[in-house]
Amino acid sequence: MPRYLTEPEHTHSSTAKTGILLLNLGTPDAPTKQAVQPYLKQFLSDPRVVEIPKAIWWLILNGIILQTRPKKSAEKYASIWDKREGSPLRFHTEKQAKLLQGWLGQHVQSPFVVDYAMRYGNPSVESALNRMSEQGCDRILTIPLYPQYAASSTASAMDAVYAYLMRKRNQPAVRTIKHFHDDAGYIKALTENIHKYWMQHGRPDILIMSFHGVPRYTLDKGDPYFCECQKTGRLLAESLGLSSSQYRVTFQSRFGRAEWVKPYTAATLEELGHAKTSRVDVVCPGFVADCLETLEEIAMEVKADFIKAGGGEFHYIPALNENSAWINALGEMTLAHLGDWVSPAWDKSTAQQTATSSQQRAIILGAKQ
Numbered sequence: 001m002p003r004y005l006t007e008p009e010h011t012h013s014s015t016a017k018t019g020i021l022l023l024n025l026g027t028p029d030a031p032t033k034q035a036v037q038p039y040l041k042q043f044l045s046d047p048r049v050v051e052i053p054k055a056i057w058w059l060i061l062n063g064i065i066l067q068t069r070p071k072k073s074a075e076k077y078a079s080i081w082d083k084r085e086g087s088p089l090r091f092h093t094e095k096q097a098k099l100l101q102g103w104l105g106q107h108v109q110s111p112f113v114v115d116y117a118m119r120y121g122n123p124s125v126e127s128a129l130n131r132m133s134e135q136g137c138d139r140i141l142t143i144p145l146y147p148q149y150a151a152s153s154t155a156s157a158m159d160a161v162y163a164y165l166m167r168k169r170n171q172p173a174v175r176t177i178k179h180f181h182d183d184a185g186y187i188k189a190l191t192e193n194i195h196k197y198w199m200q201h202g203r204p205d206i207l208i209m210s211f212h213g214v215p216r217y218t219l220d221k222g223d224p225y226f227c228e229c230q231k232t233g234r235l236l237a238e239s240l241g242l243s244s245s246q247y248r249v250t251f252q253s254r255f256g257r258a259e260w261v262k263p264y265t266a267a268t269l270e271e272l273g274h275a276k277t278s279r280v281d282v283v284c285p286g287f288v289a290d291c292l293e294t295l296e297e298i299a300m301e302v303k304a305d306f307i308k309a310g311g312g313e314f315h316y317i318p319a320l321n322e323n324s325a326w327i328n329a330l331g332e333m334t335l336a337h338l339g340d341w342v343s344p345a346w347d348k349s350t351a352q353q354t355a356t357s358s359q360q361r362a363i364i365l366g367a368k369q
């Protein structure tokens with residue numbers, strides 16, 4: 001394989017085109033042991049995810065984990081798999097990309113394309129960036145769909161982008177949305193989503209905000225993830241008007257034997273069950289699309305444990321998915337980070353209110369200068 005990719009022939013004075021790439025974690029191609037095995041192998045071989053020395057981890061991963069986990073995980077995936085659309089994480093991400101394309105079409109007049117990729121599995125980061133390159137995108141805005149930055153999620157997604165760029169002869173310019181844990185539009189979308197749910201189903205005694213966990217040592221080594229989750233939790237509680245006794249921030253999905261950041265979601269729900277709490281609602285603000293970790297782990301496993309422990313009603317509040325306030329927030333964030341790469345689409349209705357320079361007015365109203 002040549003070290004650097006052969007590029008399409010360079011053309012003079014071509015119009016600059018921007019690629020906007022949504023990135024999410026990844027998912028197997030099918031809910032089967034055969035499909036889950038290579039996906040888990042790629043995922044768990046990532047040193048950003050498991051930081052154990054390579055040789056030791058290779059033995060544990062290949063000798064133990066990949067012998068047992070694919071079958072169990074495949075059963076879990078089967079329980080959330082949509083007959084028509086497949087993996088929820090994949091199809092929600094695809095829909096978000098299409099909706100963002102439409103939203104930007106209303107707000108931007110320069111050429112651009114929106115696509116999505118998965119860090120592990122398909123569609124791969126390489127395939128999406130290749131497509132953008134073929135379409136002439138010489139600027140790329142990457143948007144890891146993780147509101148809170150973690151090395152194991154955000155940095156890993158960017159590693160895949162940089163690995164591709166290292167092979168590029170004609171590299172595009174790159175910008176990234178590092179995180180949006182305190183973005184006003186994101187908090188507003190979460191608030192509206194929860195309010196809407198409560199309007200339809202009533203309110204709980206306590207709201208659990210459950211975030212994906214990370215190993216405790218990552219916090220000690222300077223990963224901002226834990227703190228960003230706390231900040232999202234505080235801002236969301238303030239926006240919902242909740243007092244400190246009406247909500248808790250917890251961490252789910254512990255993997256392996258090491259200590260992870262606490263409190264654990266499962267232990268908290270069990271405790272609330274033992275205390276005979278009559279109703280808990282769980283929301284997962286760190287996941288902008290529903291996936292295995294929300295639909296199976298929270299809405300099935302944790303729910304069953306809460307009820308078994310003596311708890312009353314358990315409600316899982318769906319992720320933002322295709323929520324219009326969220327697409328709006330994503331659009332606004334994208335525009336802010338695209339900056340001078342694109343020019344806004346002006347129309348006559350907004351012209352009077354927003355155009356400032358006479359040049360802009362001339363463009364909008366078709367006036368001769």
Ligand SMILES: C=CC1=C(C)c2cc3[nH]c(cc4nc(cc5[nH]c(cc1n2)c(C)c5CCC(=O)O)C(CCC(=O)O)=C4C)c(C)c3C=C
Nearest residue numbers: 025026027049073089150152153212214255286291292293
């Ligand atoms: C929200 C961001 C995520 C962080 C941070 C994260 C860290 C992390 N994850 C694992 C191990 C697993 N995670 C799994 C699934 C999974 N994880 C995220 C997101 C984050 N992970 C998502 C969105 C999903 C769901 C994928 C889907 O297809 O729906 C899994 C696979 C499922 C299973 O077999 O249980 C594992 C394993 C670690 C070790 C880690 C941090 C070190």
Ligand SMILES: [Fe+2]
Nearest residue numbers: 025212253293
């Ligand atoms: Fe994970």
Ligand SMILES: [Fe+2]
Nearest residue numbers: 253292293297
């Ligand atoms: Fe899980």
